Amino acid sequence: MLFPYNNWDSFLSFFSASSTQSYLKNCYQLQTFELAEQKSYENSYPFIYYLEHGQVYYKQAETAPLIIQPILLFYGLVHLIKACILTVDPNYPETTSVLAHGVSTRKRKKQHYCFFQDEVKFQKSGLFPYIGEKMFHMKHLEAEKATMRDLLEQIPELNQMFIQTEGKNTFVSINQQEDLFSLPKSILDNFHMTESRFIDYWQSKSSSNIIQQSSEGKLINFKLNHLHSSELLPIKYNLENNKLHFPSTKSQLNNYPELLIHYLLLYNLSMIARYETEWWSELIKMMPNLDYPFIQSFLHITARKGPFLIYQYLKK
Numbered sequence: 001m002l003f004p005y006n007n008w009d010s011f012l013s014f015f016s017a018s019s020t021q022s023y024l025k026n027c028y029q030l031q032t033f034e035l036a037e038q039k040s041y042e043n044s045y046p047f048i049y050y051l052e053h054g055q056v057y058y059k060q061a062e063t064a065p066l067i068i069q070p071i072l073l074f075y076g077l078v079h080l081i082k083a084c085i086l087t088v089d090p091n092y093p094e095t096t097s098v099l100a101h102g103v104s105t106r107k108r109k110k111q112h113y114c115f116f117q118d119e120v121k122f123q124k125s126g127l128f129p130y131i132g133e134k135m136f137h138m139k140h141l142e143a144e145k146a147t148m149r150d151l152l153e154q155i156p157e158l159n160q161m162f163i164q165t166e167g168k169n170t171f172v173s174i175n176q177q178e179d180l181f182s183l184p185k186s187i188l189d190n191f192h193m194t195e196s197r198f199i200d201y202w203q204s205k206s207s208s209n210i211i212q213q214s215s216e217g218k219l220i221n222f223k224l225n226h227l228h229s230s231e232l233l234p235i236k237y238n239l240e241n242n243k244l245h246f247p248s249t250k251s252q253l254n255n256y257p258e259l260l261i262h263y264l265l266l267y268n269l270s271m272i273a274r275y276e277t278e279w280w281s282e283l284i285k286m287m288p289n290l291d292y293p294f295i296q297s298f299l300h301i302t303a304r305k306g307p308f309l310i311y312q313y314l315k316k
Helices: 009-014 017-030 036-063 066-088 127-134 148-152 154-165 187-189 195-205 258-275 279-284 291-315
Strands: 104-106 119-122 145-147 171-173 175-177 180-184 210-212 219-224 237-238 243-247
Touching: 009 219, 009 291, 017 036, 017 066, 017 210, 036 066, 036 291, 066 154, 066 258, 066 279, 066 291, 119 148, 119 258, 127 195, 127 258, 145 148, 148 195, 148 258, 148 279, 154 291, 187 195, 195 210, 258 279, 258 291, 279 291
Parallel strands: none
Antiparallel strands: 104 119, 119 145, 171 243, 175 180, 180 219, 210 219, 237 243
């Protein structure tokens, strides 16, 4: 279902100009790009350097104080993403417009600022919509903005934190026995749908073919013809318990690849760490509300999950 992953050691095969050149050539030929051979030679070293720089940022974040971790993790992720873009766009970057972040946030935070209610707005140009279009074939991003709460609710590893602090599930665990999967029927109440309507709705959102099986008791049984994480949306993979999870409620963000969710959260946190010094310092020292445990948990998760998601994308 997923490619075996052993932290940064998994990337070692890419740190060779000859193997990376043949890897990129294969990517370009599969997409029928012209001059596949030439472009793979030209891009093999930029590809390696993007991965190398990204890894350096992540490694520094491991030992850095919390106060600067978001900045290091954001730029680490951006460099890894640029390596991914080179696999689908041999001419990247063609224009300077794709170098901008592609999202914006309120520069000065209001009094009584709450991180959960803060928003990021999506721009029409820049890296964020470019990632959506080039890497995930999302021509038009459904939403125009997202709150930090909505984004945090899209991280399956944070489900336990939401249970502990608010008593609510953000994800429902999917049981798997060989090639048969099952979801508890209780999820239908959250979506206000019958079982058949739920399957139709899910199929309309997913690029995987969902084959409904006979249901027994309290379970919805199904099979999937695609078992790669990026094709399973809105299902997401939890790296901490090695299980698949389904979002417990409807949201426009359910079908956003998780890489985009991490990008948006890290973008805003890096902006806060750079420009909201007073609030950021007080949050870390005083821990006045739930913002701190969620931010701390997310940073811990994304430090591992960001490179994992990148690796899965590259191997796909």
